[in-house]
Amino acid sequence: MGEMQGRELELEVTNVAHGGISVARHDGRVVFVSDAIPGERVRARITEDSKKSFWRAETVAVLEPSPHRREHVWAAAGPGRDPRDRAGGAEFGHIEIGHQRELKRQVITDALSRFGGITRDVVVEALPGEPDGTGWRTRVRLHVDEDGGIGPYAARSHRVIRVADLPLATPGVREVAPLGDRFPGEQTVDVLEPSVGGARLIIGTQKPLTITERVGEREFTLDDGGFWQVHRAAATTLTDAVQHAIDDALFDPRAHNLDLYGGVGLLAAAVGDRFGSATRITTVESDAAATEHAGRNLVEWVGASAVTARVERWITALAGSAGEGERERMRAGTVILDPPRAGAGAVVVEAIAALQPAQLVYVACDPVALARDIGLFRERGYEVDDLRAFDLFPNTHHVEAVTRLVRA
Numbered sequence: 001m002g003e004m005q006g007r008e009l010e011l012e013v014t015n016v017a018h019g020g021i022s023v024a025r026h027d028g029r030v031v032f033v034s035d036a037i038p039g040e041r042v043r044a045r046i047t048e049d050s051k052k053s054f055w056r057a058e059t060v061a062v063l064e065p066s067p068h069r070r071e072h073v074w075a076a077a078g079p080g081r082d083p084r085d086r087a088g089g090a091e092f093g094h095i096e097i098g099h100q101r102e103l104k105r106q107v108i109t110d111a112l113s114r115f116g117g118i119t120r121d122v123v124v125e126a127l128p129g130e131p132d133g134t135g136w137r138t139r140v141r142l143h144v145d146e147d148g149g150i151g152p153y154a155a156r157s158h159r160v161i162r163v164a165d166l167p168l169a170t171p172g173v174r175e176v177a178p179l180g181d182r183f184p185g186e187q188t189v190d191v192l193e194p195s196v197g198g199a200r201l202i203i204g205t206q207k208p209l210t211i212t213e214r215v216g217e218r219e220f221t222l223d224d225g226g227f228w229q230v231h232r233a234a235a236t237t238l239t240d241a242v243q244h245a246i247d248d249a250l251f252d253p254r255a256h257n258l259d260l261y262g263g264v265g266l267l268a269a270a271v272g273d274r275f276g277s278a279t280r281i282t283t284v285e286s287d288a289a290a291t292e293h294a295g296r297n298l299v300e301w302v303g304a305s306a307v308t309a310r311v312e313r314w315i316t317a318l319a320g321s322a323g324e325g326e327r328e329r330m331r332a333g334t335v336i337l338d339p340p341r342a343g344a345g346a347v348v349v350e351a352i353a354a355l356q357p358a359q360l361v362y363v364a365c366d367p368v369a370l371a372r373d374i375g376l377f378r379e380r381g382y383e384v385d386d387l388r389a390f391d392l393f394p395n396t397h398h399v400e401a402v403t404r405l406v407r408a
């Protein structure tokens, strides 16, 4: 810790950076500032000064507000509280919703240029029926503090913040969230509202129960603690986006098509629904419970199968062992991949590229990880020929992208 820690500075905020923070400069040094908006002048407290190249700071007072600043959608996360007592998970809640999307657009285009080596303009699309970025979260994790009380973590820390409400959550989640109750001895309380069957709680590590999610006419089962898209309209939006991203001219239902990081089979089903029940597609997922559900969720597609494996091992083994017939089916194939936040990474990109599929549809929740992987695919002969972005996480800095890459 250096001597600046805890000191307050006046800063001109100039840019937005990945991770929901803004950028300012002080005596030539970059300062990452939370809870500010580019164009503002703020008083900020230095929270980290151990690095030579940059410091971190949190906004204590806004001296010259941006025209895009508005009252925070969640008082518990807003400037009325000391930065250390602000609830995390709504770090863009003080920014007018259209401008949030503009900032997300800037973050994506900047990441694509810096890490992916491409210049591409992007529009961040609002989800249908999205009013102001509240009421969308179908899943909320609350943490238990030392007195048994519950709340979200503070931004960038594991301090539990007691809150009176959860405005980003769906009405059902808000209704059952036991915000005033105590859960001594537990670590977490999850509140979720699947699209079928009403809202419920998962207290600690209780035995998993099966729930049902509906997407259009189709139903998916999954464990209540298992992965499912969080925004109430996300599963439908991504189904539609993946179906549109696939280039028909490059799609062969008899090829070896893959749905990597497949969860309970949402995107494999999107492909099957578009190209028919004989479509061959293998979904690969590391969580055995999810794969078991995927097997059942995809039962009506005779060509679909679900495999429990870590993608990096499975795809490397395939790239190493495939015979000529298999390689031909892979070259004709379409690969959907929807990795967690860290992205697919070099090992997976290398193995996929070695198999030379006709097209890839990459669904990404982190623009920088996506851009890095795009850079790796480009070095191996693929190019982006379609990219859409969706505001799947309004009032947070997160943004989703769906990209098609084809052999150059």
Ligand SMILES: C[S@@+](CC[C@H](N)C(=O)[O-])C[C@H]1O[C@@H](n2cnc3c(N)ncnc32)[C@H](O)[C@@H]1O
Binding pocket: 227, 228, 229, 261, 262, 263, 264, 265, 266, 267, 284, 285, 286, 287, 290, 309, 310, 311, 312, 338, 339, 340
């Ligand atoms: C972003 S989710 C996507 C799930 C699915 N495509 C969907 O939309 O519902 C990522 C999934 O990858 C799985 N996963 C994470 N790391 C993995 C790995 N190394 N290999 C295989 N699956 C992994 C997670 O369990 C999770 O289900």
